[in-house]
Amino acid sequence: MENNEESGEVYHVPVLLEEVLEGLAIKPDGIYVDCTFGGGGHSKEILKRLNEKGRLIAFDQDADAQRNIPDDPRVLFLPHNFRHIHRFLRLHKIPPVDGLLADLGVSSHQFDEAERGFSIRFDAPMDMRMDARQEKTAYDVLMRKSELGLHKMFERYGEVTNAKTLAKTIVEVRRTVSLKTIENFKQAVQHIVKGNPNKYFAQVFQALRIEVNDELGVLKELLQQLPEVLKEGGRAAIITFHSLEDRLVKTYFKKGDFEEVEDVYDLYGDSGKSEHFKLVNKKPIVAGKEELKRNPRSRSAKLRIAEKI
Structure with missing residues (x-):
């Protein structure tokens, strides 16, 4: 489990970490966005693969996540919902990026903070706000x-x-x-x-x-902004935890919209395929046996990766 050294608490276990790093094909001098910074587990490993010219832009609307920001000049932390990603990247004069990650699950920390009301294990106000x-x-x-x-x-x-x-x-x-x-x-x-x-x-x-939290609306808005946010050859890696989210990601990466249509298009060549993306993995990547043992939360995780064309 990932450890928050300052507070000594277990914050969050980064899911499908190696698969994400491999899928993003990180360039040492690239610009990467972590849309869901949380405990910073994915971000920390991305930073290890960047040189002094590389940059990491981290989004998180949860105030608790700010305690985990590394003291690193290559990191820009934006305390906002990633549904506004394009606006904030433009505001900070960030050019189209080399890669983007969104881990859409609720963090272990959020589940364990009783007063947030995310978990059925505690008595707390019926809250559930991410922000x-x-x-x-x-x-x-x-x-x-x-x-x-x-x-x-x-x-x-x-x-x-x-x-x-x-x-x-x-x-x-x-x-x-x-x-x-x-x-x-x-x-x-x-x-x-x-x-x-x-x-x-x-x-x-x-x-x-x-x-x-309007989670499906937020995800749709993120996906629709990807063609503007990513540079040509840039990759998006999205981790979902339930079928509604996975279906949106799968359909958008494949078709370029959210209309679910049977794959009749395949009979007619490329008609109906996304004009913006090619799939890096046709089937979702799931956790292996070792990760499932270490982190049961990874059981429902599905990772899809697409490359901007």
């Missing part, structure tokens, strides 16, 4: 979203088996029961939980987290 500066929390979603909106959110983002019943229950109980904390919420809906409670609430919390 504490934003207003909307998981509690706001539970209290304000319509029954149909809640139903669709749990069904789509969490694949919750009884999403419709859950939404109906929330709307019924929120008039009289407080849903301000994780424990309040779990108790309020306990009677309709299906199957393994831990798995059930993990799916429910995933759906809420995606909604609160």
Whole structure:
């Protein structure tokens, strides 16, 4: 596990580290962007491969991540959401870059910080904001979203088996029961939980987290900016942790948009292929046996890499 030396805490384990470094094909004097700096595990290894002319631009909207910034003149840290990547790179006069990484999972640190409300293991406010500066929390979603909106959110983002019943229950109980904390919420809906409670609430919390942080919208915006952000021959490496994200990355890298179409295009040559990218790996890269032993979190990770043409 990666260690934050100053605080002595375990912050985050960088997933698929060797595969990312190999996939980015790092040039010593290149410019690289880490969209999700977190504990700095991937960034630290990228920096080791850069010479004094190389540069690393790190984005992270989570204030906690700033404690991990290395004292290195080659690093520019931007405390912002990577959905605004093109604007901030232009603002800092950064030319098109040689490579970009986005590790889209919630960090081990975020899960372990009880008050953030990401984990079902602790009682804490129903928060789930990646960026504490934003207003909307998981509690706001539970209290304000319509029954149909809640139903669709749990069904789509969490694949919750009884999403419709859950939404109906929330709307019924929120008039009289407080849903301000994780424990309040779990108790309020306990009677309709299906199957393994831990798995059930993990799916429910995933759906809420995606909604609160607009994770799919953010990912779409990042992908659409890649043609402007990357130089010709530059590579993008994206690590996803659930099928909704992976499908967006796969479709965009392959087709250049988000319309999912059967591969009938292949019958007609290159029609329907992305005009901006070629795939470096046709199938997603997943963790090997050794990494799975060291870091169970890597189990659901999928890495896709594409090169700007």
